[in-house]
Amino acid sequence: MRSVCLIWLLFVAVYDFRQRRVPNWLVLAGAALALAALALEMQPFDIGWTTAFTAAAVAFGVLLLLYAVGFMGAGDVKFAAALGLWVGLSALLPIWIVGSILAGVHSTLFLALQRWPVFPRLSLMLLGRTHAAAIDNGNAAPKRRRLVVPYAAYLALATAAWMVWGRQS
Template identity: 40%
Template structure:
């Protein structure tokens, strides 16, 4: 695994937990990953020129920025996707986006199926069926930020990145 891939993996794990917990993507974590990635690009084994990384980040930004402008996505989601572009290169963006969109769709179906428009509705459905302890659901809803709603899209992007990094054969065809 290249240094850039390791940085992306660590960032994805951090962002997934942060987004699930509080619906926030830390600017500090993104800047740290970008800085570490820029330093790693100075090494001969980085595998990607800085110009490609910069263009990939701009592509990631350009792809998701309209969704932010429409109010469908948070700024942290957009910045995280751009950072993934910087670290992994533009060919990685489409598979990550596809996985994230499929997960977001599944999340939306689960929320609609429970007839509640909140992130913890699937957990409550599991709790009602006896599959999840009530204490876990209450703790989870207390931990999450009350003023943020919607799908944890950065978490879904992070899952896509982790799958791409740890099981790239999933995306191979032909």
């Protein structure tokens, strides 16, 4: 089941990096797989139902507050809840910290490239495929571009790193 989780994380990361959104079907698939792993007692990280549901509720609740103030999208919130079903409460804090650092680096690099346009293509890549294509086609060229950080992708990458290097089992 560990490989199933990694494949799901890969799909989330690729989708979020390319489209800057995480579709509901992908979140629901991950949640269903996590629940199936729990039901079949094949949970790869040795957590139980209580730990999984507590982690999902905490992840959803904390990120819902950030969504409410406009810091992230709804897909990020739902993905974090599904992720909590997989990894449990004790893994969420290090995953959030690493994912947030990666997202912060993304934002800082984008802002630096906006101020000093040394590599304009890299700036467009950080902006996202959909937004960059619109700007390339001349459809939208605002003075200040709104950055949409693929937070779920960075959480997925942080989780994959935790799975590979952070666990001692």
